Structures are given as structure tokens and as C-alpha cells.
Amino acid sequence: xxxIFEGAEKKLEIVIREGLSFFDWPEKNFxxxxxxxxxxxxxxxxxxxxxxxxxxxxxxxxWSDRITMITCGQTTLVGAALKACEFLNVEDIDTLVxxxxxxxxxxxxxxxxxxxxxxxxxxxxxxxxxxxxxxxHYMLIFHSNKPYKPHKDDTTLEILMYGLTGRSREIFxxxxxxxxxxxxxxxxxxIFPGFQVDDYSFSPIGYSLNAIRDSQYYTIHVTPQDESxxxxxxxxxxxxxxxxxTLHAVLEVFRPKSFDLIFFDTRSTPERIEVPGYYRLSQVRxxxxxxxxxxxxxxxxxxLEEQGAIGIEIK
Amino acid sequence: xxxIFEGAEKKLEIVIREGLSFFDWPEKNFxxxxxxxxxxxxxxxxxxxxxxxxxxxxxxxxWSDRITMITCGQTTLVGAALKACEFLNVEDIDTLVxxxxxxxxxxxxxxxxxxxxxxxxxxxxxxxxxxxxxxxHYMLIFHSNKPYKPHKDDTTLEILMYGLTGRSREIFxxxxxxxxxxxxxxxxxxIFPGFQVDDYSFSPIGYSLNAIRDSQYYTIHVTPQDESxxxxxxxxxxxxxxxxxTLHAVLEVFRPKSFDLIFFDTRSTPERIEVPGYYRLSQVRxxxxxxxxxxxxxxxxxxLEEQGAIGIEIK
Numbered sequence: 001x002x003x004i005f006e007g008a009e010k011k012l013e014i015v016i017r018e019g020l021s022f023f024d025w026p027e028k029n030f031x032x033x034x035x036x037x038x039x040x041x042x043x044x045x046x047x048x049x050x051x052x053x054x055x056x057x058x059x060x061x062x063w064s065d066r067i068t069m070i071t072c073g074q075t076t077l078v079g080a081a082l083k084a085c086e087f088l089n090v091e092d093i094d095t096l097v098x099x100x101x102x103x104x105x106x107x108x109x110x111x112x113x114x115x116x117x118x119x120x121x122x123x124x125x126x127x128x129x130x131x132x133x134x135x136x137h138y139m140l141i142f143h144s145n146k147p148y149k150p151h152k153d154d155t156t157l158e159i160l161m162y163g164l165t166g167r168s169r170e171i172f173x174x175x176x177x178x179x180x181x182x183x184x185x186x187x188x189x190x191i192f193p194g195f196q197v198d199d200y201s202f203s204p205i206g207y208s209l210n211a212i213r214d215s216q217y218y219t220i221h222v223t224p225q226d227e228s229x230x231x232x233x234x235x236x237x238x239x240x241x242x243x244x245x246t247l248h249a250v251l252e253v254f255r256p257k258s259f260d261l262i263f264f265d266t267r268s269t270p271e272r273i274e275v276p277g278y279y280r281l282s283q284v285r286x287x288x289x290x291x292x293x294x295x296x297x298x299x300x301x302x303x304l305e306e307q308g309a310i311g312i313e314i315k
Numbered sequence: 316x317x318x319i320f321e322g323a324e325k326k327l328e329i330v331i332r333e334g335l336s337f338f339d340w341p342e343k344n345f346x347x348x349x350x351x352x353x354x355x356x357x358x359x360x361x362x363x364x365x366x367x368x369x370x371x372x373x374x375x376x377x378w379s380d381r382i383t384m385i386t387c388g389q390t391t392l393v394g395a396a397l398k399a400c401e402f403l404n405v406e407d408i409d410t411l412v413x414x415x416x417x418x419x420x421x422x423x424x425x426x427x428x429x430x431x432x433x434x435x436x437x438x439x440x441x442x443x444x445x446x447x448x449x450x451x452h453y454m455l456i457f458h459s460n461k462p463y464k465p466h467k468d469d470t471t472l473e474i475l476m477y478g479l480t481g482r483s484r485e486i487f488x489x490x491x492x493x494x495x496x497x498x499x500x501x502x503x504x505x506i507f508p509g510f511q512v513d514d515y516s517f518s519p520i521g522y523s524l525n526a527i528r529d530s531q532y533y534t535i536h537v538t539p540q541d542e543s544x545x546x547x548x549x550x551x552x553x554x555x556x557x558x559x560x561t562l563h564a565v566l567e568v569f570r571p572k573s574f575d576l577i578f579f580d581t582r583s584t585p586e587r588i589e590v591p592g593y594y595r596l597s598q599v600r601x602x603x604x605x606x607x608x609x610x611x612x613x614x615x616x617x618x619l620e621e622q623g624a625i626g627i628e629i630k
Contacts, residue, residue, distance in 0.1 A: 104449050106422040114627070121629045129624035134419050134543045135452070135477040135573065136615075140627070162450040228449045258450065272621070279594055281615060286624035294624070300451075300596060306587070309444035309601035309609070312429070312455070314436045 004105055005206070007223030007230030008160075009058060010077035011099040012069045014084055015148070017092050021064040023051075029087050034060060036079035037071050038110075045198040045210065050217060052210040054198050059210050059219045070234065072221060074109060078116035085123040095148040095290040096124055100140045101160060101260070102132075104228040117142040131284040131296035137260055139296050141288070148291040155240060156264040159250050161231040163257030164224060172224040175204040182207050188220055191249050192235070231256065240265070247275065258300035264292045275299050319420055320521070322538030322545030323475075324373060325392035326414040327384045329399055330463070332407050336379040338366075344402050349375060351394035352386050353425075360513040360525065365532060367525040369513050374525050374534045385549065387536060389424060393431035400438040410463040410605040411439055415455045416475060416575070417447075419543040432457040446599040446611035452575055454611050456603070463606040470555060471579040474565050476546040478572030479539060487539040490519040497522050503535055506564050507550070546571065555580070562590065573615035579607045590614050 016022065030053065034041055040056040053060040057073040067084070071077045081098055098120060100113045117128050125145045132138030164172065168186045171177060179201040183189045188209055189197045195211035195218070202208070207222040218235035233250045237243065247261070261273060274280060278299040285295045331337065345368065349356055355371040368375040372388040382399070386392045396413055413435060415428045432443050440460045447453030479487065486492060486500045494516040498504045503524055504512050510526035510533070517523070522537040533550035548565045552558065562576070576588060589595060593614035600610045 106420070107424060107427050109422060112422050117627075117629050126629070128627035128629055130627055131624045133478055133572070135545070137450070141624075142629075163448055230450070257448070279617065281617070283621045284624050285621050296624075302594065302596070306598045306600050309446045309456075309599050309611075312432075312443035312445055314432050314441070314443055314457075 004108070004227050005223055005225050006073050006103055006105055006108065007221070007225075007228055007232070008101040008103045009070050009072045009221070009232055010075065010101075011097075012077055012081050012084075013066060013095075013097045014081075014088075015066040015094045015096075016088065017094050018065075020092055022062050022067055023064055025087070030060065030062065032087075033067075033069065033080040033083050036083040037069070037077045038075045038079070039071055039073075042200055043198055045196050045212060047196065047212060047214065049215040050212045052198060052212050052217060052219075054200055054208055054210050058208065058221050061210075061212075061217050061219075063215060070219065070221075070232070072223065072232075076110050078111060078119060081120055082123060090124050093124060093144065093146075095146065095150075096120075096126070096144040097290065097292075098142040102134075102138050102140075104230075113140040113142075127289060129286055129288070131286065131294070132282050132298065136282060137258075137298045139260070139262060141294065143288050143290045145289055147289065150266050150291045152266050153239070154264075154266055154292075155237045156262075157235055157237055157243060157246060158260070158262035159233040159247065160260040160262070161233070161251075161254050161256035162229065162259065164229045164231060164254055165257060166255040168253055168255065169224065169229070172207055172222050173205055177201065179207065183209070186253055188253060191233075191246070191253070192216070192218055243273070247273075251275070258298065261295070261297045261299065263295040265295070266291065267293055273297060277301065319423070319542050320538055320540050321388050321418055321420055321423065322536070322540075322543055322547070323416040323418045324385050324387045324536070324547055325390065325416075326412075327392055327396050327399075328381060328410075328412045329396075329403075330381040330409045330411075331403065332409050333380075335407055337377050337382055338379055340402070345375065345377065347402075348382075348384065348395040348398050351398040352384070352390045352392045353394070354386055354388075354390050357515055358513055360511050360527060362511065362527060362529065364530040365527045367513060367527050367532060367534075369515055369523055369525050373523065373536050376525075376527075376532050376534075378530060385534065385536070385547070387538065387547075391425050393426060393434060396435055397438060405439050408439060408459065408461075410461065410465075411435075411441070411459040412605065412607075413457040417453050417455075419545075428455040428457075442604060444601055444603070446601065446609070447597050447613065451597060452573075452613045454575070454577060456609065458603050458605045458607075460604055462604065465581050465606045467581050468554070469579075469581060469607075470552045471577075472550055472552055472558060472561060473575070473577040474548040474562065475575040475577070476548070476565075476569050476571035477544065477574065479544045479546060479569055480572060481570040483568055483570065484539065484544070487522055487537050488520055492516065494522065498524070501568055503568060506548075506561070506568070507531070507533060558588070562588075566590070573613065576610070576612045576614065578610040580610070581606065582608055588612060592616065
């Protein structure tokens with residue numbers, strides 16, 4: 001199964017106390033975090049408020065008060081979390097959130113979530129939750145226990161998409177296209193206007209994009225491999241009112257067969273999300289001790305057509 | 316994660332050529348098969364046409380011309396398949412089918428399907444298929460290449476159920492009930508009438524049932540654990556016309572949140588199955604070289620209610 005690539009991601013977010021800044025860290029600290037996760041820095045873009053590293057497996061974003069790191073494949077993001085706890089005094093960490101989506105091929109992962117959080121919990125006391133049933137799509141979250149009050153506009157939207165269909169699939173699956181060609185043909189750089197963009201086309205296929213404007217970011221990672229076609233999109237929204245518009249624009253480009261919607265917000269009673277053309281199979285909402293209301297939903301298209309089975313090469 | 320139990324099963328079926336009989340095997344051969352899979356025989360019932368072993372992890376059925384073995388947990392059923400190939404001349408095997416459902420916790424399995432079929436293929440040349448997308452429920456099948464013409468009434472129905480709801484969940488989750496109490500309170504012995512029944516209640520929870528009448532069997536395995544509630548039902552149907560009735564009776568007892576339907580048949584154009592109250596999320600049909608038409612479908616209830624997340628103990 002050397003041909004498989006695990007698209008499903010792990011995510012780490014660390015917020016530090018007022019008065020400290022991640023921009024005071026030497027570059028070497030970020031290189032060490034990335035190393036500890038088993039990935040590499042490919043390139044970097046920045047503006048005065050945000051720095052975005054494109055990694056060999058996903059992305060690292062740095063602001064004065066926080067870092068957000070997303071890694072896919074067989075990376076060990078928990079290593080980066082533990083490394084960050086060495087660079088910081090634990091009492092200076094206002095909040096730490098560590099997430100893992102259920103993986104396509106957990107048997108090829110170096111660690112599992114339960115092991116990860118046991119190690120994390122030794123450094124920084126926390127709680128853990130599962131959003132969704134174990135036989136369906138689900139997300140696992142660990143967060144620090146310390147009370148924290150996020151800024152009221154602190155919202156994150158993650159759209160994790162499975163089974164690309166339509167024209168964009170052909171573009172992403174074509175090993176002949178450069179990053180520029182992929183970007184222009186799919187319009188992934190137009191989801192939000194006026195962003196500085198850094199993207200990369202992997203060999204033979206695979207595509208990553210980081211985009212920043214002031215303190216806002218969005219990032220896209222495409223694993224179009226037939227065995228496990230997957231795309232992730234993530235952004236910190238400029239405002240709650242843009243959820244539906246953003247969701248629509250993203251689904252329009254990728255047309256997934258199914259997707260997860262993960263929403264971190266500060267309000268505990270957000271409205272219910274329905275998406276035309278998709279069944280909502282689950283919706284889980286939980287207010288967590290670190291101050292966020294977290295929502296997770298899985299949506300799927302109806303498969304009305306019968307299909308044939310997929311042949312597996314024996315090797 | 317020592318508290319988890321993997322309900323999802325592996326299945327092996329071997330049919331031998333006319334003139335040979337599995338009933339000529341010494342008992343020791345069956346003990347060796349069961350050993351090779353890493354499981355144990357708990358009890359046995361039989362009639363002149365069929366013998367049914369209840370195992371510590373599921374079941375083994377023996378007829379003159381075939382064996383069907385189903386194992387769950389962390390068993391290595393591929394070991395039993397390889398052992399059977401030692402006891403038989405490979406040219407005497409008319410057909411061999413090896414199935415694995417996607418597991419809840421593949422990271423705790425001793426082998427994976429891709430590794431299993433590489434080993435099997437060295438003994439008996441075959442083909443392999445995946446039924447369903449890798450991000451959803453799916454089934455993996457390996458079958459021998461040798462042309463084989465199953466008897467026209469050779470049909471198998473598997474109903475794999477996730478997320479028990481309703482009254483039966485409480486009965487199966489109650490460590491205080493004996494097998495007899497579970498059987499009588501849930502009515503699992505009434506799904507088909509007039510069968511000889513052998514069942515077992517595991518400690519602290521878990522329930523298995525084998526039932527035979529002439530050459531017909533049905534078997535039920537219940538893993539009610541909160542982390543991964545799962546029930547499997549399997550039978551060789553007396554006739555195709557009983558599919559809907561059987562499905563209805565089984566769903567009535569277990570009321571799962573979602574289920575897979577797997578159907579082995581000899582006709583390549585079976586009717587489409589729809590189940591009231593459930594969305595059909597996928598349906599895959601494939602005629603395979605060993606003579607069966609195989610159908611796989613996944614069905615799920617709509618989750619209209621929002622839920623809270625499930626707390627995870629860190630240990």
C-alpha cells in the first residue's frame with residue numbers, strides 16, 4: 001500500500017498570553033516544530049500580521065498571539081505540540097487545541113489520538129471529546145482545561161471534502177499541470193479576493209495553497225489520489241455572516257460526494273446549517289472548557305446510481 | 316484503548332469439489348483452523364447436514380461441500396485460510412472467498428487486508444475488489460480465479476448493523492442477563508422459526524448465536540460496547556423471496572442507526588433494495604469470476620437531532 005497517501009489531517013492551535021509574541025521566536029523554533037512533526041518547510045509568505053509556511057505535508061500559520069499548524073500524511077503533529085511546550089512556559093499558554101480527523105488508513109499512522117493525548121496531558125492538562133460515531137466520520141479533539149475567553153470574532157471554518165467529482169477532479173489529477181495552471185483553471189485563488197497566495201503542485205499529483213490578507217488566512221490541501229480523494233479547506237472567517245457564502249464557493253469548486261463541516265465559534269447557540277443537495281447525517285455541538293463552541297457535521301450526497309466494485313491490485 | 320472491542324468481521328468461505336466432504340476431516344483439523352485464526356471453540360451443535368461451532372470470536376459452519384468461518388476482534392482469519400490450504404490440495408478447492416469489512420480500529424489489527432491477500436494469492440490465485448469508497452463504509456473481497464458455478468439457490472445475506480437503538484440496546488448492554496434471558500427478551504431466536512439454537516453471553520457484555528435447521532443457518536454476533544456498537548447477522552436464505560421479510564425482521568429487533576447489506580447471489584441482475592426509514596448511501600454490484608453476483612449497500616437513518624460530543628477518558 002505504498003501508493004496510498006493519507007489526506008486526513010491533524011491540527012494544532014496554541015494561543016499565548018498577552019505580552020508575548022510568536023514573532024519574537026527565532027526562525028529555528030518553527031523549523032524545529034516542523035521537524036518534530038516529520039514534515040518540511042517548502043516556502044513562506046508574510047505580511048505584518050501573519051506568516052504562512054507551506055509544508056511538505058500541509059501548513060503552519062503564525063500570528064503574534066497564536067500558531068495554527070495542520071499536517072497530513074503520516075506526520076506526528078503531537079511531536080510539534082510537545083516541542084512547542086518546551087519552547088514556552090506552560091503557564092504562558094492561554095489555550096491549546098489538538099484535533100485529529102478519523103483517518104482513511106489508521107493502520108499506517110505512527111501514533112493514534114489516544115496515545116497522543118496521553119502524552120499531551122502530561123505537559124498540559126486537558127479534556128478530550130469525540131464528535132460523531134466511531135462507525136462514521138468523526139473528529140477527535142483535545143483541549144487545555146484553562147479557562148479562556150476567545151475574542152468574539154474568533155471563528156474558524158473547516159470544510160473537509162471526500163470524493164471529488166466534476167471538472168476540478170480532472171485538473172487536480174493531471175500530473176501535467178503546474179501550480180499556476182491548477183490555480184487558474186480551478187479558481188481556488190478566487191474563493192476570497194485580494195489575498196497573497198503561495199501554492200505548490202506535488203509530484204505526481206497533489207496541490208497545496210496558503211493565502212493571507214492582513215490577519216485572515218485560508219488554506220487548501222488536495223489529495224486527489226483515486227484510493228482516497230480528499231480536499232481540506234480552512235479559514236478564519238472575517239465574519240459569521242460569511243459562512244454560507246464561503247461554503248457555497250468552496251463546494252462549487254470541489255463538488256465533493258460528502259464533506260465534514262467543523263466550526264469553532266464563541267457563541268454557544270449557532271444556527272443549524274443545511275446544505276442544498278446534501279443530506280446532513282450528523283451534527284454534534286459542544287461547548288468546551290477553553291471557551292469555544294465547536295460544531296461538527298457530516299453531509300453526503302445521495303448515491304442513486306449503482307456502481308461497480310473497484311479492482312485492487314495484489315502485490 | 317484496552318476497553319475497545321472490534322466488532323467488524325472477517326469472513327472465509329471454502330467450497331470443495333464433488334466427491335470430497337468436510338465431514339471426513341478429523342475434529343483436530345477444525346481445531347487447528349480455529350487456532351490459526353487466534354480464536355477458540357466454545358460449543359457445537361449439529362444435524363446430519365450442518366455443524367455449527369460457536370467461537371470465542373464468532374462462528375464456524377461446516378457442511379459436506381463447504382465451510383464458512385466468521386471472526387471478529389483482533390483475529391487473524393487469513394491464518395485459517397492458509398491452514399485450510401495445507402489440509403486440502405489447492406486443485407480440490409472449487410472456490411475460496413475471503414472478506415474483510417472496514418474496521419472501527421484498524422490500527423489494532425494484527426494484519427491488514429492488503430497483506431492478507433498477498434499471502435493468500437501465493438497459495439491460490441485470485442482477484443480482489445473494494446465495494447464502496449474508502450472514506451465511507453466498505454467491504455474488501457478476495458476470491459479465487461477458478462471458474463465456478465454456484466447452485467442457483469446459493470444465496471447469502473449479511474446485515475451488518477451499527478449503533479443499536481431502542482429497547483434491545485438496553486438488554487444487550489445489561490451485564491446481568493444470561494444468554495437465555497437475552498434470547499427470550501429480544502426474540503433473536505424467532506427470526507426464523509424451528510431452528511436448533513446455540514448461544515453464549517460474554518462477560519461483561521456481548522452475545523453470539525448460531526442457529527441451524529437442515530442445511531440452513533443463521534448467526535448473530537452482538538458487540539454492544541458504547542465505543543463501537545455493532546451487530547452482525549448472516550444467513551443462507553431458503554429463497555430469494557425472503558430477503559425483504561428477513562431484513563425487516565432483523566432491523567425490527569436491532570433498530571440500527573445504519574447498516575450494510577451484503578448479498579451473494581447467482582443472478583447478475585437482482586432487484587434494487589430500498590429500506591423504508593433509511594437513506595441508501597451507496598450500492599455497489601459486481602459479478603465476480605467465481606460465479607457470484609455480489610451486492611453491497613450502506614443505509615443510514617437521517618440524524619435530525621443535534622447531539623453533544625462524547626467525552627474521552629485520558630489514560
